[in-house]
Amino acid sequence: MTHTDSPPDRPRRRRRKDARPGEIVAAAIDVFVERGFGAARLEEVARRAGVAKGTVFVYFPTKSDLFRAVAQALLTANFEPLENAAADAGLPLSDLIPLLLAQAALVGEGKVSAVIRLLIAESRAFPDLAQVWHDEVVAKVLGLLTAAIERAQLRGEIRAGDARLQAFSIIGPMLAGVIFREVFRDTTAYLPDLRELASQHAHIVLRGLKAEFSDPTAKASPQVE
Amino acid sequence: MTHTDSPPDRPRRRRRKDARPGEIVAAAIDVFVERGFGAARLEEVARRAGVAKGTVFVYFPTKSDLFRAVAQALLTANFEPLENAAADAGLPLSDLIPLLLAQAALVGEGKVSAVIRLLIAESRAFPDLAQVWHDEVVAKVLGLLTAAIERAQLRGEIRAGDARLQAFSIIGPMLAGVIFREVFRDTTAYLPDLRELASQHAHIVLRGLKAEFSDPTAKASPQVE
DNA sequence: GCCAATACTGACCGGAAGGTCAATAGCGTG
DNA sequence: CACGCTATTGACCTTCCGGTCAGTATTGGC
Numbered sequence: 140m141t142h143t144d145s146p147p148d149r150p151r152r153r154r155r156k157d158a159r160p161g162e163i164v165a166a167a168i169d170v171f172v173e174r175g176f177g178a179a180r181l182e183e184v185a186r187r188a189g190v191a192k193g194t195v196f197v198y199f200p201t202k203s204d205l206f207r208a209v210a211q212a213l214l215t216a217n218f219e220p221l222e223n224a225a226a227d228a229g230l231p232l233s234d235l236i237p238l239l240l241a242q243a244a245l246v247g248e249g250k251v252s253a254v255i256r257l258l259i260a261e262s263r264a265f266p267d268l269a270q271v272w273h274d275e276v277v278a279k280v281l282g283l284l285t286a287a288i289e290r291a292q293l294r295g296e297i298r299a300g301d302a303r304l305q306a307f308s309i310i311g312p313m314l315a316g317v318i319f320r321e322v323f324r325d326t327t328a329y330l331p332d333l334r335e336l337a338s339q340h341a342h343i344v345l346r347g348l349k350a351e352f353s354d355p356t357a358k359a360s361p362q363v364e
Numbered sequence: 365m366t367h368t369d370s371p372p373d374r375p376r377r378r379r380r381k382d383a384r385p386g387e388i389v390a391a392a393i394d395v396f397v398e399r400g401f402g403a404a405r406l407e408e409v410a411r412r413a414g415v416a417k418g419t420v421f422v423y424f425p426t427k428s429d430l431f432r433a434v435a436q437a438l439l440t441a442n443f444e445p446l447e448n449a450a451a452d453a454g455l456p457l458s459d460l461i462p463l464l465l466a467q468a469a470l471v472g473e474g475k476v477s478a479v480i481r482l483l484i485a486e487s488r489a490f491p492d493l494a495q496v497w498h499d500e501v502v503a504k505v506l507g508l509l510t511a512a513i514e515r516a517q518l519r520g521e522i523r524a525g526d527a528r529l530q531a532f533s534i535i536g537p538m539l540a541g542v543i544f545r546e547v548f549r550d551t552t553a554y555l556p557d558l559r560e561l562a563s564q565h566a567h568i569v570l571r572g573l574k575a576e577f578s579d580p581t582a583k584a585s586p587q588v589e
Numbered sequence: 590g591c592c593a594a595t596a597c598t599g600a601c602c603g604g605a606a607g608g609t610c611a612a613t614a615g616c617g618t619g
Numbered sequence: 620c621a622c623g624c625t626a627t628t629g630a631c632c633t634t635c636c637g638g639t640c641a642g643t644a645t646t647g648g649c
Contacts, residue, residue, distance in 0.1 A: 151644095152596085152597060152598075152643085152644055152645065153596090153597090153645075154595075154596045154597070154644085154645055154646065155596085156595090156596060159596085159597095173488070174488075174489075175402065175485065175488070175489070176402070177400065177401070177402025177403055178402055178489065180635095180636070180637095181636080181637065181638090182636080182637095190597075190598090191597065191598045191599060192598085192599075192636095192637090192638090193597070193598055193599065193600095193638090193639080193640085194596080194597055194598070196637085196638065196639080197596075197597075200638090201637080201638080202636095202637065202638090256484055256485070256487075256488075258547065259481055259484050259485060259543060259546075259547055260400065260481070260484065260485030260486075261485075262481075262546075262547040262548075263398075263399075263400070263481075264399075264400070264403065266550055266551065269547055269548060269550075269551045270551050273548050273551045273552055277544075277548070278552070300564055300568075301560065301564060303554065303556065304556060304557075304560060304561045304564050304565070305564070305568070307537045307540055307541055307544075307556060307561055307565070308537045308561075308564070308565045308568050308569070310540065311536040311537030311538070311539065311540035311541070311565075312532045312533045312536030312537065312540075313536070314536065314539070314540045314543070315532055315535065315536035315537075315539045315540060316532055316536065318484060318539070318543075319502075319532075321484075321487075322483065322484055322487040322494055323487075323494060323498050323502070325491055325494075326491065326494045326495050326498045327498055327503070329528065331528065331529060331532060332529075335526065335529060336529045336532055336533075339525055339526060339529050339530070339533070340529070340532070340533045340536075342572070343525075343530070343533050343569065343572035343573055344533065344568060344569070344572055345572070346571065346572040347567070347568035347569055347570070347571040347572030347573075348568055348572075376614095377613085377614060377615065377626085377627060377628070378615070378616095378626090378627085379614090379615055379616065379625075379626045379627070380626085381625090381626060384626085384627095405605090405606070405607095406606075406607065406608090407606075407607095415627075415628085416627065416628045416629060417606095417607090417608090417628085417629075418608090418609080418610085418627070418628055418629065418630095419626080419627055419628070421607085421608065421609080422626075422627075425608090426607080426608080427606095427607065427608090590649100591648100591649090592647105592648090592649090593646105593647095593648090593649105594645105594646090594647090594648105595644100595645090595646090596643105596644090596645080596646095597642105597643080597644080597645090598640105598641105598642085598643075598644090599640100599642100599643105600639105600640100600641100600642105601638105601639080601640090601641105602637105602638085602639075602640105603636105603637100603638090603639105604635105604636100604637095605634105605635090605636095605637105606633105606634095606635090607632105607633090607634085607635100608631105608632085608633085608634100609630105609631080609632075609633100610628100610629100610630100610631090610632100611628105611630100611631105612627105612628085612629100612630105613625105613626100613627080613628075613629105614625100614626090614627080614628090615624105615625090615626080615627090616623105616624090616625090616626095617622105617623095617624085618621100618622085618623090618624100619620100619621095619622090
């Protein structure tokens with residue numbers, strides 16, 4: 140609880156104008172993720188960042204501003220892998236989907252699940268924040284995926300249908316799994332294994348999407364034992 | 365905003381010990397759903413219920429107690445259809461899944477989406493509440509669905525695999541759609557149509573789950589235009 | 590080593606909201 | 620109609636917390 144610094148020779152006050160914002164945001168991430176916006180205490184953020192409460196207000200005029208900075212930091216820190224996966228434009232869906240879902244499983248095991256919970260929780264109170272998240276993450280990933288789906292439809296790889304909804308069919312279970320694990324983490328003995336879910340669902344959804352019965356030589360599903 | 369009662373002949377104070385709790389909970393549902401636990405004001409609950417703030421505390425000792433009552437009420441009010449759908453035990457999956465998803469689409473269009481948001485948001489602050497929701501809703505629906513899947517596997521209707529994860533494949537996209545609509549309701553022009561999603565995803569996931577290529581006479585997908 | 594500039598501090602403020610309770614007014618009873 | 624019971628009230632209390640600011644300590648320049 141008491142942080143282990145302060146050997147008596149180090150000054151207890153230091154001026155590091157440029158390092159502060161980052162430290163404060165880092166501490167704030169933990170606090171906001173743990174408690175949510177309403178229950179987060181700026182005094183605790185200050186304590187964890189090793190500064191006085193007033194210092195927080197030097198760099199972030201209001202609690203909301205700090206929260207926005209936190210949201211922005213979380214966003215840029217956690218969602219590049221997903222975008223990259225979705226951006227592999229040339230791939231056929233039969234390669235892209237397993238890749239994307241596996242990536243989602245990895246990402247979802249980290250603190251991203253808490254981030255998603257935070258976003259869902261506060262989207263009403265911070266509509267502008269929902270906007271940013273939508274534009275920077277959701278629209279990007281969903282857009283790339285949808286585009287890939289449409290191309291696959293054109294080249295006859297998968298069946299016709301609303302590509303945007305098909306995108307939901309693909310990633311929906313991963314989101315559900317992540318949220319389930321987050322919400323019921325301490326509540327239930329059974330938590331879905333995200334990697335297994337990714338692998339199994341990739342097979343199911345690919346099979347469901349494939350055009351007609353084009354490929355009877357389908358490699359039997361690998362690890363469904 | 366000002367409620368339209370109080371013609372001057374009606375007394376402004378009335379004693380209705382048994383009607384109060386229900387009225388208060390009803391008002392509280394709206395406030396909690398709109399604002400979340402932290403930002404909900406008991407004074408506003410009281411105002412909307414047409415009582416004084418003190419009266420709220422007569423029936424509910426603390427804000428948390430009121431919140432629990434709200435969660436319980438929402439739970440019992442909104443999830444019977446889903447359970448019923450999942451409980452149709454005899455049905456083959458090819459009938460059960462479209463039914464279940466269609467039901468989920470209907471349910472998700474109502475205020476259930478806000479309820480789900482509330483649950484996700486507050487599950488950390490109210491672990492006991494997460495427990496109740498898990499036991500009363502999630503475990504029930506997921507359990508029934510999983511059981512149905514296992515039976516279908518045994519009778520050879522669908523392929524082998526982890527039935528609990530297959531359940532995620534089935535309902536995940538619906539949950540994702542509901543949450544998407546809730547979070548980005550005012551943020552984006554595109555909101556997925558839940559009924560279309562239900563119908564399209566039912567075809568995809570059924571096709572993906574079906575045992576081998578058992579049914580070449582598959583009725584071509586109905587409304588994928 | 591001194592000084593000016595300023596990053597940092599933490600005691601303080603104001604208001605908001607959960608929670609209390611003595612007073613009050615509606616209602617059933619005789 | 621009078622009376623007592625009690626459901627209801629709303630002014631009040633208390634705590635908590637976001638936000639302020641006059642003062643202080645550090646640092647870099649000379």
